[in-house]
Amino acid sequence: xxxxxxxxxxxxxxxxxxxxxxxxxxxxxxxxxxxxxxxxxxxxxxxxxxxxxxxxxxxxxxxxxxxxxxxxxxxxxxxxxxxxxxxxxxxxxxxxxxxxxxxxxxxxxxxxxxxxxxxxxxxxxxxxxxxxxxxxxxxxxxxxxxxxxxxxxxxxxxxxxxxxxxxxxxxxxxxxxxxxxxxxxxxxxxxxxxxxxxxxxxxxxxxxxxxxxxxxxxxxxxxxxxxxxxxxxxx
Amino acid sequence: xxxxxxxxxxxxxxxxxxxxxxxxxxxxxxxxxxxxxxxxxxxxxxxxxxxxxxxxxxxxxxxxxxxxxxxxxxxxxxxxxxxxxxxxxxxxxxxxxxxxxxxxxxxxxxxxxxxxxxxxxxxxxxxxxxxxxxxxxxxxxxxxxxxxxxxxxxxxxxxxxxxxxxxxxxxxxxxxxxxxxxxxxxxxxxxxxxxxxxxxxxxxxxxxxxxxxxxxxxxxxxxxxxxxxxxxxxx
Numbered sequence: 001x002x003x004x005x006x007x008x009x010x011x012x013x014x015x016x017x018x019x020x021x022x023x024x025x026x027x028x029x030x031x032x033x034x035x036x037x038x039x040x041x042x043x044x045x046x047x048x049x050x051x052x053x054x055x056x057x058x059x060x061x062x063x064x065x066x067x068x069x070x071x072x073x074x075x076x077x078x079x080x081x082x083x084x085x086x087x088x089x090x091x092x093x094x095x096x097x098x099x100x101x102x103x104x105x106x107x108x109x110x111x112x113x114x115x116x117x118x119x120x121x122x123x124x125x126x127x128x129x130x131x132x133x134x135x136x137x138x139x140x141x142x143x144x145x146x147x148x149x150x151x152x153x154x155x156x157x158x159x160x161x162x163x164x165x166x167x168x169x170x171x172x173x174x175x176x177x178x179x180x181x182x183x184x185x186x187x188x189x190x191x192x193x194x195x196x197x198x199x200x201x202x203x204x205x206x207x208x209x210x211x212x213x214x215x216x217x218x219x220x221x222x223x224x225x226x227x228x229x230x231x232x233x234x235x
Numbered sequence: 236x237x238x239x240x241x242x243x244x245x246x247x248x249x250x251x252x253x254x255x256x257x258x259x260x261x262x263x264x265x266x267x268x269x270x271x272x273x274x275x276x277x278x279x280x281x282x283x284x285x286x287x288x289x290x291x292x293x294x295x296x297x298x299x300x301x302x303x304x305x306x307x308x309x310x311x312x313x314x315x316x317x318x319x320x321x322x323x324x325x326x327x328x329x330x331x332x333x334x335x336x337x338x339x340x341x342x343x344x345x346x347x348x349x350x351x352x353x354x355x356x357x358x359x360x361x362x363x364x365x366x367x368x369x370x371x372x373x374x375x376x377x378x379x380x381x382x383x384x385x386x387x388x389x390x391x392x393x394x395x396x397x398x399x400x401x402x403x404x405x406x407x408x409x410x411x412x413x414x415x416x417x418x419x420x421x422x423x424x425x426x427x428x429x430x431x432x433x434x435x436x437x438x439x440x441x442x443x444x445x446x447x448x449x450x451x452x453x454x455x456x457x458x459x460x461x462x463x464x465x466x467x468x469x470x
Binding site: 066069 | 289303304308315329330333336340
């Protein structure tokens with residue numbers, strides 16, 4: 001499959017980790033696509049509402065008029081559709097595939113929700129408890145990385161794979177928070193392998209061309225926080 | 236792959252919809268397996284704790300000493316590992332696969348959590364709101380079924396597939412609740428195609444041999460409710 005005459009559209013927002021995922025996958029497979037930036041603070045496009053009536057969320061991939069939804073589902077679709085171009089995103093052995101899917105679900109369903117909950121709660125106790133979960137999660141992921149990568153630079157081995165895309169999509173957000181709040185989650189002394197992996201990931205040519213600038217995301221996060229803070233003067 | 240000398244173990248609990256899934260998948264593929272019943276009310280087995288240290292939950296499939304976790308992940312693993320025996324569980328076309336994965340995620344992450352929340356909340360208002368979501372979800376699933384099945388008996392076409400296993404695994408629970416509380420969620424007048432599908436699914440030979448009896452599940456639910464109710468006399 002694949003080829004120049006296919007119509008591939010991607011609906012996303014520039015700062016979303018989830019929208020970064022199909023961008024990386026499409027780039028790995030050298031698939032040309034038209035990108036449409038959505039305005040989630042204004043009104044959502046007709047195309048988004050029509051393509052994803054259930055969740056009304058980005059990213060949405062539209063391939064020859066058929067919408068594919070949910071970021072990791074889209075990445076699997078890209079891997080299966082353009083299976084002869086570029087590297088394979090999921091590993092080839094069923095056990096390795098099940099590991100990639102398991103850890104990706106862990107990251108999306110457990111680890112990141114804890115980080116998000118820590119970021120929005122007003123209670124200092126709740127925040128501390130959630131941050132403990134986040135750090136515990138990173139230790140688990142460090143261990144998983146060492147086991148899965150077997151000394152190679154990525155979860156996917158020599159090349160970026162499914163789990164790299166999943167966890168890697170959050171890195172710019174982590175770096176932006178580090179810049180903004182001095183919150184250093186990836187710490188050399190606790191998760192040395194993940195730290196090295198993160199560097200390799202962000203300096204990869206495909207990724208570099210696709211992820212937003214850390215400064216720009218930090219600025220966006222600052223604006224977002226100001227919007228959601230009560231309107232009292234800081235003095 | 237496959238063959239008689241492989242060691243396949245499944246850890247589950249008899250009443251869990253999630254543990255039903257790998258049982259159906261293994262049966263569809265005619266894979267012989269040893270089943271180990273866990274006691275989640277007593278103490279979990281060493282094998283479970285060792286195999287799933289992150290979530291400590293069932294089901295766990297252990298294939299030649301390697302644990303595979305999360306019910307739908309296990310079903311995909313079974314489909315990929317024993318790919319030459321029995322019917323294919325996931326559809327062959329990437330778009331159809333993405334649909335099966337999307338709707339399965341919808342069922343597990345949105346629809347069933349709403350039903351569970353309705354069942355445990357003490358507030359009548361919250362219960363009514365959640366039940367509205369559950370019913371709205373069933374209407375969406377009715378529409379999805381009509382689109383995907385194209386007049387055939389299952390989401391998977393002529394044979395039981397991924398999405399059938401996912402949604403179908405909840406059917407015994409639904410029927411048990413119907414028996415216990417008179418709560419009729421699958422209603423001929425609202426979701427006629429899903430009602431017909433549910434009948435076909437539960438009367439399928441593979442499924443019949445694997446799912447628990449509705450009466451037994453109803454009895455279990457009743458005991459469970461009595462355990463979690465405050466100790467006041469009903470008068």
